[in-house]
Amino acid sequence: xxxxxxxxxxxxxxxxxxxxxxxxxxxxxxxxxxxxxxxxxxxxxxxxxxxxxxxxxxxxxxxxxxxxxxxxxxxxxxxxxxxxxxxxxxxxxxxxxxxxxxxxxxxxxxxxxxxxxxxxxxxxxxxxxxxxxxxxxxxxxxxxxxxxxxxxxxxxxxxxxxxxxxxxxxxxxxxxxxxxxxxxxxxxxxxxxxxxxxxxxxxxxxxxxxxxxxxxxxxxxxxxxxxxxxxxxxxxxxxxxxxxxxxxxxxxxxxxxxxxxxxxxxxxxxxxxxxxxxxxxxxxxxxxxxxxxxxxxxxxxxxxxxxxxxxxxxxxxxxxxxxxxxxxxxxxxxxxxxxxxxxxxxxxxxxxxxxxxxxxxxxxxxxxxxxxxxxxxxxxxxx
Amino acid sequence: xxxxxxxxxxxxxxxxxxxxxxxxxxxxxxxxxxxxxxxxxxxxxxxxxxxxxxxxxxxxxxxxxxxxxxxxxxxxxxxxxxxxxxxxxxxxxxxxxxxxxxxxxxxxxxxxxxxxxxxxxxxxxxxxxxxxxxxxxxxxxxxxxxxxxxxxxxxxxxxxxxxxxxxxxxxxxxxxxxxxxxxxxxxxxxxxxxxxxxxxxxxxxxxxx
Numbered sequence: 001x002x003x004x005x006x007x008x009x010x011x012x013x014x015x016x017x018x019x020x021x022x023x024x025x026x027x028x029x030x031x032x033x034x035x036x037x038x039x040x041x042x043x044x045x046x047x048x049x050x051x052x053x054x055x056x057x058x059x060x061x062x063x064x065x066x067x068x069x070x071x072x073x074x075x076x077x078x079x080x081x082x083x084x085x086x087x088x089x090x091x092x093x094x095x096x097x098x099x100x101x102x103x104x105x106x107x108x109x110x111x112x113x114x115x116x117x118x119x120x121x122x123x124x125x126x127x128x129x130x131x132x133x134x135x136x137x138x139x140x141x142x143x144x145x146x147x148x149x150x151x152x153x154x155x156x157x158x159x160x161x162x163x164x165x166x167x168x169x170x171x172x173x174x175x176x177x178x179x180x181x182x183x184x185x186x187x188x189x190x191x192x193x194x195x196x197x198x199x200x201x202x203x204x205x206x207x208x209x210x211x212x213x214x215x216x217x218x219x220x221x222x223x224x225x226x227x228x229x230x231x232x233x234x235x236x237x238x239x240x241x242x243x244x245x246x247x248x249x250x251x252x253x254x255x256x257x258x259x260x261x262x263x264x265x266x267x268x269x270x271x272x273x274x275x276x277x278x279x280x281x282x283x284x285x286x287x288x289x290x291x292x293x294x295x296x297x298x299x300x301x302x303x304x305x306x307x308x309x310x311x312x313x314x315x316x317x318x319x320x321x322x323x324x325x326x327x328x329x330x331x332x333x334x335x336x337x338x339x340x341x342x343x344x345x346x347x348x349x350x351x352x353x354x355x356x357x358x359x360x361x362x363x364x365x366x367x368x369x370x371x372x373x374x375x376x377x378x379x380x381x382x383x
Numbered sequence: 384x385x386x387x388x389x390x391x392x393x394x395x396x397x398x399x400x401x402x403x404x405x406x407x408x409x410x411x412x413x414x415x416x417x418x419x420x421x422x423x424x425x426x427x428x429x430x431x432x433x434x435x436x437x438x439x440x441x442x443x444x445x446x447x448x449x450x451x452x453x454x455x456x457x458x459x460x461x462x463x464x465x466x467x468x469x470x471x472x473x474x475x476x477x478x479x480x481x482x483x484x485x486x487x488x489x490x491x492x493x494x495x496x497x498x499x500x501x502x503x504x505x506x507x508x509x510x511x512x513x514x515x516x517x518x519x520x521x522x523x524x525x526x527x528x529x530x531x532x533x534x535x536x537x538x539x540x541x542x543x544x545x546x547x548x549x550x551x552x553x554x555x556x557x558x559x560x561x562x563x564x565x566x567x568x569x570x571x572x573x574x575x576x577x578x579x580x581x582x583x584x585x586x587x588x589x590x591x592x
Contacts (some may be wrong), residue, residue, distance in 0.1 A: 105483070107508055111533055114483035180486050184450060186443040187397055231561045232578065235442045319562040323532045358533045365491075 001056030003071035007159030008220060010345035011263050011285065011311055019342050020071040021368055022313065022350040025163045026223055027267045027289065029057045030355040030364065031111070037361035042067060051076075054104065054113045054167075055097075057354050067205075068368035071080060071348075073158040075215060077166060077207075078143035080134060099134040100174030111357050118178035125195045133199070136206035146214040147274035153218035160220045162262065164211055166180050166286050169252070170226030170245060173197050186240050193244055201248045205255055221286065229270020232295045238274060246278055248359065253283040265313060269353060271295040278311045289314030289352040292337075300340035312341050313348040316367055321349055323358045330363045331370040338374045343381045388504060390423035390455065395430060395532060398445030399454045406455045416462035420499060424459075428452055430495035432581020445580070446486075449493040454530035455495055472523040472591050477505035479527055479541055482534035487560060490580040491526060498584045500524075511537075511544030519552045524587050527573070529560040538563075539571040546572070555590040559583055 001017045009016035012182075022028050029051075030038070035046040035058045044063065051059035057074070093107035095116075120131065136300035156235070166172075174182035185193045187279045212222075228234055228241065229274025236244070253264050259271045263285035268275075272287075273296040279287060290295050290312045299315055317336045318324060321329050334349065341347045349371050355364055388410035393401040409419050431448045434440040440448075463470075474495050478488050487505045492502045505517055514525060525545065527538050538558055543550050555574040558567075568576035574590065577583035 107483070109479075109481040109508055109510075111481065111531075112481060116483070180446050180489070183443045184447045187447050188399075230442065233438050233441065233510070237441045237444075240441070240443065319532055320564075356531070357535055359538075 002004055002156070003158045003219070004156055005183075007071050007348070009290070010347060011220070013308060013311070013346045014343050015342075015345045015377045017377060019338055019371060019377075019379075020159070021069055021349045021371055021375075022072045022161075022348050022367075023065060023068060023070045023074060023078075024060050024074045025161060025212075026052075026165050027225065027353055028350045029312065030056050030060065030236055031357040031359075032056050033111070033357040034359050034361060034364060035060065036356055038064070038364050041361045041365060044340050053087075054098075055354060056106075056357075069372055070368070071159055072161050072221075074161050074163050075149045075152065075204075075219070076163045077211065078140045078145065080138040080212040081140040082135065082138055083320070100172065100176060101132065104342075105164060113174055118176055118181070118365075119357070119378075120176040120196070121178045121181055123192075125192055128195055128199055133203060136203050136210065141207060142211050142214055145211055149215035149218035156327050159220045160218055161223060161265075162211070162215065162219045163377050164208060165223045165225050165267065166207055168224075168226035169200040169248070170197070170228075172200045172204075176200075183236070186236060186244060197244060197248060201252060205252055208252065209259070212256065212259035216262070219260050219262035221265050222260065222262045223258050223265045223267065225265075225267030225288070227270060228268040228275060229272035229291065229294060231270065231293075234274060235269050235270070238278075241275060242278070249279075249284070251329055256341055257283060263311070269294075271297055273297060276302065276306050276310060280306065284310065284329055285347075286311040286313050289350075291319075291352050293317050293319040299337060302344070303341040303346075305345065311346045311348065314350055315341065315347070316349065316351045318352045318356060318359070322363050322367070323356060323360075325363065327362055327366040330366040331374070334367060334370045335374040338371070338379050339381055342375065342377070342379045349375065386414060387419065387423040390419065391427045391430075393447055394424065394427035394451045394455070395408065395434075397444065397451050398449045399447075402451040402455045403458065410458070410462070416459045416466055419455075420459055420463065420468075424452055424455060424497050425499060428494055428584070429581075432494060432584055433580070435579055436581050441513065447546040449490055449580075450495070452467045452497045453493050471499040473501040473503070473521050474524040474526055475503045475505060475514065475517050475522055476585060477528070478507040479529050479534050479537040480508055480510045481537055482529050482560075483507045483532035484528075484560075487530070487580065488526075490527035491559065491577075491583045492530070494580040494584045495526075495587055499563050501585060505515035507575045509541075511541040514541050515544050515548045515550065518545065518548070518554065522554060524552055524590055525556045526583065526587075527556065529558075530564065532562045535559060535562060535567070538573075542572045557578065557586055557590075572573045 087096040104113035265286040271294040
């Protein structure tokens, strides 16, 4: 069974030969620092290159993905022609404005670029009309997308994943407004929240339309997302989610399903168990990252309740096990995940969110290597 | 409804303008700043913390209640100083080196202030030496925040630097942030851990007993 069949089988809630593995993309890849250590550990002499400047992550090389037995391959959006990554050195660190006008800073002490300027912090609804929005028709975004997706599809070896979240229409809205202001607006300035989300969603959908037009036929999964959970609860109430987010998820997912047969993957960190019912209703096929360290995210309980209707993608704890655990702890987490959520397929394994710079490369290797053993069907289920 | 009750209700509902006018009206009606703080603001913030912990309040409700409380405090602060009302304790807060996340830390600061503490918020990406420099004789509590697993070690370094400076004395150190646990807090030598802003306030008060 090749990787593509393995992934498609599990996405249809059937058992393949083993649980598929993922690495790459937007929220399931690896930091440049840990990746370099992994290359060293694997005896590959190569300098790791940053691919995602914001989070300082890499686009893993094919030989590494093959060595780890990763079943997915990614198609990424290109960079718009109207913008380029040219950070300035300032007294506070490296600084850059992204194509949306949000300012990011990476001080020497930090491993990432951090949002420091939200240009719509004081804006009114009227200001949204005049704002210099990025152009979703900028051809840079779809540059190379069709060729990459087609060649992966024709090769037929791997699951083809379209990394088209474009940093999330929902998170983009609060990045432009500033997170605290945006969240308060949900109570005190609802019209603004609706207007801003309408704007970011319309741009997002215009881009999706363009990109799916050229490659929709080749994709197995389309990545979407936006964080809706915190450590202990959802970030907003169920009513607020249903007012601001759900109808827009529905709209964008309807477009995706019109344009491609690919499954829809939604990334949301945190404690989101109370939203899964609604996620299924709007057509989300895959939930990522299943943050097992957050409240109510016990994967075995979630599997029982929702396992027939949604695929769990992620599940290896990155707040405790991966950075602070030993190899045996990582192996135990992989075994437990396979046993509690592997029945009838519907499970893809990777770290909960990107593998951070403090994760020992031995633990990364243990995650993938042990999944080949513990993830082999038939699995001794523990439910 | 009396002014105190209105202040309480409007903080819970996050009505910033109403809290401002309620506080002004209460003062004009002759109520002391200390009474307004102790009978209106503090019980309101305690309730906000409780509702968040119980899952009744979410981030928007919590942030906007904190904003309303803060608005009222801006009026009360000079009056409390004028009336020689001593804060119940002084807290230094900051997000540790390498970490620029501050929404949780800011909420902790606001809740503490609303509970009668004096708060010195150092900001984000704060190195151990800056925490040490900020510790003056009147400081009771140092609060350290980290959202990222990669900045958790900076928390331990900060505690070690405070210990090494000889300033630990009677100071209590509390820690918080998404990846932090009570076990981790203990391991790095902190005196306590709180999972959210409401519980941070309860913890800080318990240090004063």
